[in-house]
Amino acid sequence: MADAFRQKFDPAIWQVVTQISPGSVLSYGQVAALAGFPRHARMVSKAMGRSPEALPWHRVVSANNRLAFDQGSESYIEQASLLKQEGITFKDGRLQVQDQTESDRESLDRMLWGPLKD
């Protein structure tokens, strides 16, 4: 079937997105990679849309620290609104997030793959 891929991909994506802590964000590519599917950034959005549970989808943004939607669109406004509620501000369409993304990524690494040895 065509969903052979989804069956593994979707849950993995949801798992990662759910773990993003409030006030921080991850890029589509990072989510895909953390889920174990490098180079599947474009599939992330579709997987989120197929989630049966409500996900903090607004915490997933483009790699350039901008929202993936066109400014002014319904979705853009909604996502921006949700992010602002979490304390994230915007600088001329640019997402102003202090490298909280990094610490977030590290905690995800430990959570999903356990402590790493040096």
Added chain:
DNA sequence: CCCTTGACTATCT
């Protein structure tokens, strides 16, 4: 099987 479509990204002008 070929072609088009994306809530993508990296790189080069």
Added chain:
DNA sequence: GAGATAGCCAAGG
């Protein structure tokens, strides 16, 4: 920084 270009890859026509 804005465009253009080229990879990327599953899905759907």
